[in-house]
Amino acid sequence: MIIFNSNITRVSVFHKYKPNRFECSLKFVEDYKKKAGSKFLFFPVYEIVPQAVINTGGVFDSGEEFVCELKDYKSDYYYFEDGVLYEKPHCTIHMNDGSNREVHFDTVDELNKFVEDIKSKAPHIEI
Numbered sequence: 001m002i003i004f005n006s007n008i009t010r011v012s013v014f015h016k017y018k019p020n021r022f023e024c025s026l027k028f029v030e031d032y033k034k035k036a037g038s039k040f041l042f043f044p045v046y047e048i049v050p051q052a053v054i055n056t057g058g059v060f061d062s063g064e065e066f067v068c069e070l071k072d073y074k075s076d077y078y079y080f081e082d083g084v085l086y087e088k089p090h091c092t093i094h095m096n097d098g099s100n101r102e103v104h105f106d107t108v109d110e111l112n113k114f115v116e117d118i119k120s121k122a123p124h125i126e127i
Contacts, residue, residue: 008123012092013115015108019078019087025056035067053080059124077104086119091115 032052037045051070067073070080078087089111090104105111 017087
């Protein structure tokens with residue numbers, strides 16, 4: 001995607017961002033009981049997952065869907081730190097036409113380098 005700097009209204013930078021419950025349906029659960037099958041066709045059998053990432057399906061959905069163990073969780077947008085969900089370092093580029101584009105990074109240094117690169121290519125005002 002090519003963006004002309006003259007079309008950028010502003011760039012919002014988020015080094016460490018904790019999304020609210022409306023933005024992400026993932027959460028961390030200790031000792032999650034995952035249904036593993038049934039015994040005698042009627043009695044459910046569960047296994048305990050010590051640290052699990054589950055998808056709650058959104059705010060208005062009451063059903064919980066198991067995603068994976070914390071150690072196996074990989075995402076381009078989110079990570080867990082001490083059992084708390086955070087969005088990876090990212091910036092939101094706001095355009096003159098009202099559209100937005102989010103760019104995610106693995107580290108804060110990559111984010112800072114990207115923002116400095118944008119700032120060096122066009123005049124700007126920092127607030």
